Amino acid sequence: MTDILADAPGREADFAAALKDLSFTGILAASAFAAAAAFSLIWDDVGDWGRTREFALILAGVAAGLFLASVLAPWHAGLAAKVTHRAPWALALGLFFAAWEITTAKFNILPQPFFPPPQAIFEVFTDDFAKLGASILASVKLHATGYAIGAVAGFLLGVSIGWSRAVGYWAHPILRFVGPLPATAWLPIAFFVFPTSHSASVFLIALATAFPTTVLTWSGIAAVPSAYYDIARTLGANSRFLVLKVAIPAALPHVFVGLFMGLGSSFAVLVVAELLGVKAGLGWYLQWAQGWASYANMYAALLVMTVLCSTLMTILFRLRDRVLSWQKGIVKW
Amino acid sequence: MVTAALRTEPAPATPRQADPLGLSIRGVSHQFDLDGGILPVLDDVSLDAAPGEFVALLGPSGCGKSTLLRLVAGLDRPTRGEVLGDGQAITAPHPSRVVVFQDPTLYPWRTVWRNVSLGLEAQGILSRERGRVEAALNLVGLGAFAKAYPHQLSGGMAQRVALARALVNDPRLLVLDEPLGKLDSLTRLQMQSELVSLWQRAGFTALLVTHDVEEALFMADRVIVFSDRPARVAADVRVDLPHPRHRGDLRFGELRRLILGHLGLEATW
Ligand SMILES: Nc1ncnc2c1ncn2[C@@H]1O[C@H](COP(=O)(O)OP(=O)(O)OP(=O)(O)O)[C@@H](O)[C@H]1O
Ligand SMILES: [Mg+2]
Numbered sequence: 312m313t314d315i316l317a318d319a320p321g322r323e324a325d326f327a328a329a330l331k332d333l334s335f336t337g338i339l340a341a342s343a344f345a346a347a348a349a350f351s352l353i354w355d356d357v358g359d360w361g362r363t364r365e366f367a368l369i370l371a372g373v374a375a376g377l378f379l380a381s382v383l384a385p386w387h388a389g390l391a392a393k394v395t396h397r398a399p400w401a402l403a404l405g406l407f408f409a410a411w412e413i414t415t416a417k418f419n420i421l422p423q424p425f426f427p428p429p430q431a432i433f434e435v436f437t438d439d440f441a442k443l444g445a446s447i448l449a450s451v452k453l454h455a456t457g458y459a460i461g462a463v464a465g466f467l468l469g470v471s472i473g474w475s476r477a478v479g480y481w482a483h484p485i486l487r488f489v490g491p492l493p494a495t496a497w498l499p500i501a502f503f504v505f506p507t508s509h510s511a512s513v514f515l516i517a518l519a520t521a522f523p524t525t526v527l528t529w530s531g532i533a534a535v536p537s538a539y540y541d542i543a544r545t546l547g548a549n550s551r552f553l554v555l556k557v558a559i560p561a562a563l564p565h566v567f568v569g570l571f572m573g574l575g576s577s578f579a580v581l582v583v584a585e586l587l588g589v590k591a592g593l594g595w596y597l598q599w600a601q602g603w604a605s606y607a608n609m610y611a612a613l614l615v616m617t618v619l620c621s622t623l624m625t626i627l628f629r630l631r632d633r634v635l636s637w638q639k640g641i642v643k644w
Numbered sequence: 645m646v647t648a649a650l651r652t653e654p655a656p657a658t659p660r661q662a663d664p665l666g667l668s669i670r671g672v673s674h675q676f677d678l679d680g681g682i683l684p685v686l687d688d689v690s691l692d693a694a695p696g697e698f699v700a701l702l703g704p705s706g707c708g709k710s711t712l713l714r715l716v717a718g719l720d721r722p723t724r725g726e727v728l729g730d731g732q733a734i735t736a737p738h739p740s741r742v743v744v745f746q747d748p749t750l751y752p753w754r755t756v757w758r759n760v761s762l763g764l765e766a767q768g769i770l771s772r773e774r775g776r777v778e779a780a781l782n783l784v785g786l787g788a789f790a791k792a793y794p795h796q797l798s799g800g801m802a803q804r805v806a807l808a809r810a811l812v813n814d815p816r817l818l819v820l821d822e823p824l825g826k827l828d829s830l831t832r833l834q835m836q837s838e839l840v841s842l843w844q845r846a847g848f849t850a851l852l853v854t855h856d857v858e859e860a861l862f863m864a865d866r867v868i869v870f871s872d873r874p875a876r877v878a879a880d881v882r883v884d885l886p887h888p889r890h891r892g893d894l895r896f897g898e899l900r901r902l903i904l905g906h907l908g909l910e911a912t913w
Contacts (some may be wrong), residue, residue, distance in 0.1 A: 538749045545717050546763035546813060547739030556765075560753045637753045637793045 336383025336398035343405025350412050351430065357419045362437055366430035370408060377558035408455055431607035432614065439608065442596070447615060448588075449591035453509065454581050454623075457516025461577065462570055465521035469528025469569070473562070474554055487523065494519035494576065495583045500590050510585035515524050519580040520573035527572065531565025534556050564638065567631045572628060578620050593619075664695035664849040665729050665741065667716065673874075674711055688725070691715035693866075695730075698843055698850040700860035701872030702903065703878075709853045710746060712875070713819050716775070717743045717853065728816065739763055742815035744823045746853075748806035750794040757790040757806050763813040768808050780808040783838070799826040804835070811842070818843075820852045824859065830846040836862055837871035840887055857903050861896060862889050869906040879906040 351367035381398070391429035408429060414420040416428035435443065459507035471478040472486075494515045501520040535558050543557050586595025593612050674686040685708040693699045701709050714720045715727050718737045724873060727734045729741065742763070750759045761777045764770040770777075781787045784804035803826050810818060820839075824832045840863050843850050854860050860867045861883055869879040881903055884896055 362672075394861070536749075538745065538747065539751065541714075541719050541737075542741075542745070542809075543762065543766060544737040544748055545719065545739070545743050546766050546809070547737075547743070548766035554764050557751070563753070635753075637795075 321597065336402060337377060337384065337394050340383060340401035340405050341374045341377035342564060343402055343409055344370050344377060344405070347409035347412050348374060348403060350409060350417060354417045356416045356428070356430075358416065358423060358431075359427065360416065360430050360434060362434040363416070363430045365437070366433045369433075374405075377405075386389060424604065427607040435608050435611035439611075443608075443611065443615065446591065446593050446596040446612070447619070449458035449589075449595075450581065450585065450593045450616075451619065453512055453585075453589070453592060454516060454577065457513045457581070458520050458574065458577050460513065461485050461520025461573060462524055464517065465524025465569065465573065466528050466566060468521070469525040469566070470532060470554070470559065470562075472525070473529045473532025486522075490522045490526065494522075494580045498584065498587060506591070508584075508588040512589050513578050515575045515584055519576040520570075522570035523576065524566070524569040526560060527565045527569025531562030531569075534565065535561040567627075567635065570623075570627060572622060582616070600635050663816060664697075664847055666695040666731070667693040667817060667849060667851070668714070668728040668731070669712070670726050671726060672712070672715065672722045674708070674720075674723045675874075684874040686715075686722070687876045689870075689877055690725075691868055691877060691880070693849050693851060696847050696849055697866065698840075698852070698864045700864035700867045701853045701858055701870065702855070702857065702860055702907065703875055704869055704872050704907070705855070707870050707873045708875035709870065710821055713743060713851065713853060716817075716819055717741055719743075739813050740816040741819065741912055742810040742813050743780060743889065744806050744810045744815070744821060745820040746821040746825070746859050748799075748802040748826075750797075750802055750805055752794050754794075755783070756786060756792050756794070756797070757791065757819075759794070759805055760808045760812055762809055767813075776812050778813075780812040781805075783811060783842070784808045784835075788830065800828060800831060800850065800862075803827060807835075814846065817849045817851065819848065822853055822855065825855070832859075837888070839863065844887065857900055857907075858891060860901055861885075862891065867899075867903055869903060879903070 348367045353368065356363055380390060380394050380415035384394040411429055412526070415423070415426055416430065461603055468482065472482050497515060498511075501511040501515055502508055539557050539561055542551055543553055548557070555618060581592075581595045582597075585592040586598050591596055593616050597609055597612045599633065600606075600612060645699065669689055669691050672686055672689045673684070676683045676685060689712065692845050701712070703709050711720075715722050716734065718727075718741065720732045721735065734741070746829055750756075751762070754762070755888055757777060758765075758876065760780055761770055761774075764773050764776065764841070778787065778790070781790055786801060786804055786808065789797065789801065791804075794805070797805065801821060824835050827835060838861060839850075843863075850864075852860070852864060857867075867879075867881045867883060868877055869881070871878045881899065883899060885899075889896065
């Protein structure tokens with residue numbers, strides 16, 4: 312620190328500027344969170360929510376953390392970059408929580424019980440965790456099973472269609488005819504045909520995943536330049552080598568596009584299946600909460616769903632970045 | 645769909661010192677079906693390359709040189725006539741006849757090392773012959789780039805990788821389609837000498853397509869000049885000069901004038 316100050320006068324000016332800038336937005340964000348915490352504690356709730364104090368303490372904790380980070384940032388380059396980058400978002404969130412707190416729990420401006428205050432949603436996580444946790448687990452298991460089956464089946468089918476003329480001849484018309492139908496349209500029939508609603512849902516999720524995966528894998532295989540095959544063949548490759556070491560690696564970027572599209576449609580099917588038939592999972596929790604008109608539970612379930620879907624997307628992006636690390640300029644998620 | 649074109653002869657273990665292949669092209673004509681018509685590309689082409697001979701093919705752009713090389717490689721079958729390797733009809737690709745295509749066409753998902761080792765891997769002899777990969781890379785001066793990916797290479801470097809990928813197989817016939825086209829003139833001269841000495845050491849038969857009359861004269865035993873499309877053999881010039889050759893030679897200049905004449909370019913001399 313002393314040698315920073317002792318350095319050229321330009322450095323010193325930079326430092327002063329950085330100090331002023333960083334503390335400004337960061338500390339503002341900390342104040343917003345502190346204000347939200349204060350509002351929660353000072354004013355009485357209009358309704359009966361059990362975790363207002365705990366929630367306020369968390370807000371205060373965030374405020375303290377933000378304040379500390381903003382104050383320490385000028386002495387730590389890595390931290391400074393993080394704080395500069397995130398401070399605007401932190402400020403927005405702090406203001407949002409303060410406004411949310413005031414308009415719901417404190418002054419009842421937004422109609423209750425349709426717009427529960429944040430502590431009500433927080434309360435769901437602390438006091439109804441057993442049921443919510445079980446629902447999360449059920450959803451994750453169901454989705455993972457269906458998606459894995461659909462992804463593997465779609466990939467294998469796509470490769471076969473792209474590679475073998477005979478498979479293409481038979482599969483192409485079926486795929487064209489049946490594929491574009493949303494998997495959810497099969498739902499009533501699937502629930503009737505399959506022995507359990509769980510197996511029916513696995514089938515529907517797999518179906519929703521398999522269609523885009525198949526089509527994109529197939530188009531990826533079809534788009535492999537013939538020069539790639541010529542090269543391998545003159546070097547002594549047999550057809551096994553051509554499929555496994557030329558066609559599939561060359562098609563992988565397309566395959567991942569299919570997997571991303573499949574992930575999106577599989578989420579939709581998962582939720583619909585759980586809303587309509589399966590007696591477990593987040594969709595079912597949502598349904599159950601609606602039956603009791605407990606809106607806080609519904610928001611909590613939605614929040615969990617959001618986090619889960621986004622996490623799965625992130626995992627798939629990470630996987631793609633690893634597998635396709637040879638590509639330049641891939642999109643960052 | 646590629647199912648139709650998947651026959652490949654079984655690959656034998658490649659000998660270190662390849663015994664060169666005798667190539668014979670007899671009355672070969674070839675045409676392409678374009679929608680609405682036929683495009684004749686080769687017209688009754690006959691030429692022989694003795695085992696170990698270095699033959700250069702010269703001709704105007706688009707006359708059918710690359711097409712002829714695909715027939716020699718066994719990637720396509722001629723419309724008429726036959727292509728023989730050691731007296732046997734060439735019907736499918738084989739790793740003893742390796743082609744360096746005009747476009748380097750490296751696999752972007754493989755590192756340079758794994759691109760070069762492709763042939764050994766395809767023939768199932770990579771684990772025994774790993775040393776050959778490094779030797780081939782050093783030969784083209786890219787030993788330091790083994791771990792790079794193709795998109796990190798310059799055009800000339802990519803072409804040298806393609807050359808290494810061919811050489812690593814110790815071919816009996818090496819088919820080169822303008823392999824030095826994208827190199828800067830200095831590297832180009834250097835690679836020409838390297839290729840000649842490599843050819844002298846390894847003793848394979850070489851077929852080289854080039855646009856560069858000097859390159860053909862510097863490297864080849866014979867220079868075949870093709871006419872405009874559809875290509876016919878317009879001239880077959882023996883280069884009676886010992887290696888190493890010198891571009892300033894009197895005889896070199898005479899031959900160059902002769903060949904430019906066959907290409908209809910004597911006015912440029
Ligand atoms: N697969 C194909 N289908 C139809 N026409 C083709 C095909 N391949 C080549 N041709 C045509 O055949 C002719 C000869 O092509 P080729 O690639 O053999 O020329 P070239 O002599 O190698 O030319 P260059 O020196 O420019 O590389 C061209 O007119 C080209 O348009
Ligand atoms: Mg060509």
